[in-house]
Amino acid sequence: MENLITGIHHITALAGRTQENIDFYTGILGLRLVKKTVNFDAPEVYHFYYGNEQGNPGSILTFFPYNKLSRGRHGKGMLNTTAFSVPVSSQNYWLQRLKRYYISFKQPQERFEGEIVVYFEDKDGLGLELVFNDKDERNGYGGGPVPGEYAIKGFYNAEIWEEGYERTAGLLTEQLNHTLISEKGNRFRFAANDLPGCYIDILCMPDSLRGLAGSGTVHHIAFATSDGKSQLEIRKKIVQRMLNPTPVIDRDYFTSVYFRELGGVLFEIATSGPGFAIDEDKAHLGEALKLPKQYEPYRNEIEKVLTPVNVNYDEWK
Ligand code: ZN
Secondary structure (H helix, E strand, C coil): CCCCEEEEEEEEEEECCHHHHHHHHHHHCCCEEEEEEEECCEEEEEEEEEECCCCCCCCEEEEEECCCCCECECCECEEEEEEEEECHHHHHHHHHHHHHCCCCECCCEECCCCCEEEEEECCCCCEEEEEECCCCCCCCCCCCCCCHHHCCCEEEEEEEEECCCHHHHHHHHHCCCCEEEEEECCEEEEECCCCCCCEEEEEECCCCCECECCECEEEEEEEEECCHHHHHHHHHHHHHCCCCCCCCEECCCCEEEEEECCCCCEEEEEECCCCHHHCCCHHHCCCCECCCCCCHHHHHHHHHHCCCCCCCHHHHC
16 A cells, blocks of 8 residues: 655745745756745735646745745754755756855765755755755756756755654654654654655754744645545544644645644645646646636736746746
8 A cells, every 4th residue: 555645745935035036946946937826825925836847746845925024043843954856967067056146055965875965045044955866766847947967856855953853753653654764963864755855854953943934934844645535544643643733725736734743843734636737738837827716806906916027947047
């Protein structure tokens, strides 16, 4: 039987300026904007989804860009670093590219065997890494400014800081079918599958301050499950762990259940389908502003309050 949780589905963060966010992720990092919509709970704010060509689960980084949101703070009880998977052969290319756009980065370091890690941040201070490895079979998006052979393949891991790792570890292993894959120092790596895109690193950081929400911080992480049936099975387990999950919520491109783990991080369980091609042709993902049906009658008003944005992959070649 397939695991109920198959890996990371998406990670959602808070950003400052809209155009700067588009330029960083489509321009510098070469991800594809696969959906331009609004926050379904606050339609005056955009919701941008970036990913690989189709926006497959495990590749999707999303943002609520609030213009003028004040900066948050990394710390415990928060997902502080989102790591992308790239091939070993792309290391020179990426270091040159970061330099070209004046993005400072930490010197490459080996973390676990076969993975060289480079840490950097986006313009809002969101923690990012490139993990150079040769065990990822997925294809990156070759239609943007980054050549396909060097392109980001999706997530490698997510890094969560906690006071202690035990409670979150218990949830991951007992309810979310993760196992402990490796550990080093204060880093404990869990995964539903031993593959890039599935790794959750819990760091014990008792001396760190608590994280504070704001631009440059992660709002939540979603784990992928195959369909509505497996989602309800997981929901039942979350109820049994007394974590008070929401009902199933329709997000058009997947359905979601949310709950907060005891360390303070908001978790979501999202279905793998139907995906981003449900309301837009695959060749034109992300081009039009898509609204859920409850907001379609208010399209004119919504378009008036949203700052227009421009995606131009060619400018960043
Ligand atoms: Zn989400």
